[in-house]
Amino acid sequence: MKVKLWGTRGSVPSPGPETIRYGGNTSCVGVTLSDGSLLALDAGTGIRNLGLALPEEPTRLHILLTHLHLDHIQGLVFFAPAFRPQTEIVIWGPASPEASLRDRIARYVSAPLSPVEVRELPCDVSFRHTPEAEWEIGPARIRSASVAHRGPTLGYRIEDAGASLAYIPDHEPGLGADLDALEEEWISGFALAEGASLLIHDGQYTDAEYPGHVGWGHSALGHSLAFARRAGAERTVLFHHDPMHGDEFLDRHAEAAREAWAGAGGDRAAIGLGAEGEEHSLPALVDQPAGTA
Amino acid sequence: MTQRPLELILARNLMSALSTPAFLVDQGGLLVFYNEAAGTLLGKRFEELGTVGPEEWGSLFGPFDESGDPIPYDELPLVAAVREGRPAHAGLTIRSTDGTLHRVEASALPILTAHGTQGAIAVFWPTGGNGGAA
Numbered sequence: 001m002k003v004k005l006w007g008t009r010g011s012v013p014s015p016g017p018e019t020i021r022y023g024g025n026t027s028c029v030g031v032t033l034s035d036g037s038l039l040a041l042d043a044g045t046g047i048r049n050l051g052l053a054l055p056e057e058p059t060r061l062h063i064l065l066t067h068l069h070l071d072h073i074q075g076l077v078f079f080a081p082a083f084r085p086q087t088e089i090v091i092w093g094p095a096s097p098e099a100s101l102r103d104r105i106a107r108y109v110s111a112p113l114s115p116v117e118v119r120e121l122p123c124d125v126s127f128r129h130t131p132e133a134e135w136e137i138g139p140a141r142i143r144s145a146s147v148a149h150r151g152p153t154l155g156y157r158i159e160d161a162g163a164s165l166a167y168i169p170d171h172e173p174g175l176g177a178d179l180d181a182l183e184e185e186w187i188s189g190f191a192l193a194e195g196a197s198l199l200i201h202d203g204q205y206t207d208a209e210y211p212g213h214v215g216w217g218h219s220a221l222g223h224s225l226a227f228a229r230r231a232g233a234e235r236t237v238l239f240h241h242d243p244m245h246g247d248e249f250l251d252r253h254a255e256a257a258r259e260a261w262a263g264a265g266g267d268r269a270a271i272g273l274g275a276e277g278e279e280h281s282l283p284a285l286v287d288q289p290a291g292t293a
Numbered sequence: 294m295t296q297r298p299l300e301l302i303l304a305r306n307l308m309s310a311l312s313t314p315a316f317l318v319d320q321g322g323l324l325v326f327y328n329e330a331a332g333t334l335l336g337k338r339f340e341e342l343g344t345v346g347p348e349e350w351g352s353l354f355g356p357f358d359e360s361g362d363p364i365p366y367d368e369l370p371l372v373a374a375v376r377e378g379r380p381a382h383a384g385l386t387i388r389s390t391d392g393t394l395h396r397v398e399a400s401a402l403p404i405l406t407a408h409g410t411q412g413a414i415a416v417f418w419p420t421g422g423n424g425g426a427a
Contacts, residue, residue: 175306177309
């Protein structure tokens with residue numbers, strides 16, 4: 001399984017000279033399975049570059065949405081394969097009692113917010129409510145579960161060829177909870193992340209920032225680390241960077257994470273901040289682009 | 294491992310922050326959590342007791358009706374809420390571990406999700422009485 005980060009930013013795209021190394025595109029992770037099948041985890045603005053990197057030949061791919069906040073779907077109408085009739089796209093996302101997945105996505109992919117409507121997309125697109133159970137895509141076993149965020153939100157676990165990826169980009173497991181003391185079954189997202197080869201997890205706020213953002217659906221660094229430690233993930237990538245955090249700030253955030261991780265007895269190399277363009281081969285170690293922390 | 298439904302996790306987190314005695318049962322009616330205020334009322338912290346079924350719960354704490362007779366498990370507000378998927382309310386008497394009787398008003402709400410009833414939450418309002426006979 002190969003994993004590439006196409007967008008690591010949370011909330012809103014944040015391009016500019018201060019976000020060059022960690023990137024300004026919002027959430028999107030490409031996953032290439034052992035048989036070559038392609039998954040996209042979320043469709044933030046990072047999916048635009050993912051689409052540009054794909055060949056124009058007939059393609060079938062699955063987009064697994066964690067939730068429908070704009071920073072996770074904003075790239076859909078700029079995803080080049082969606083405008084090719086030879087492309088088949090299956091979009092998975094959380095169910096809601098309010099409306100179907102298609103209708104909720106169509107609120108964005110429609111006037112006045114979008115120049116095209118879902119029904120006008122040339123590709124063969126279908127929408128499926130993600131089951132809160134295990135299912136298969138190609139050689140991979142996929143599992144999802146609701147996690148603590150604002151509104152219906154899922155995390156995913158993908159297992160393929162002996163490796164496992166847990167993807168929980170928007171997550172506030174520490175809301176009203178002591179992650180060090182709780183039994184595992186009472187920790188949001190735990191079963192998804194348990195023993196994962198790679199955990200991609202919300203790391204939006206510093207511990208000092210968090211008190212001003214309690215209940216916003218994201219983690220303080222201390223919560224992210226406590227969650228990763230309890231889950232026993234082999235490697236953790238912190239994700240969904242705050243749009244106010246430039247590269248230099250994130251370098252300090254990364255060092256704080258490594259210090260705290262090492263202070264708790266962990267391997268400094270097993271934790272880091274996700275950078276746009278970063279690739280991981282699971283279960284092999286990360287191949288990071290030069291200059292990233 | 295088996296993971297608790299998110300709705301129960303969030304309910305537990307909320308209850309942990311409340312000063313009102315509150316109890317949580319799962320889909321099967323098993324008592325899976327109560328908060329510190331409930332622990333004070335009962336005289337035993339949840340961490341000391343752990344998850345308990347209805348028989349043990351009844352033998353430890355009652356509850357009893359105004360005449361001092363045990364209230365059948367099926368008639369408890371929490372059980373009605375989780376089994377019938379509706380709110381339920383009753384006045385009842387609880388016996389704490391030191392034998393003290395507490396009269397309370399109990400209100401229970403089912404935790405309804407897209408996957409059906411996942412459990413129920415009950416809040417006890419102590420009314421100051423000692424519950425009379427029991």
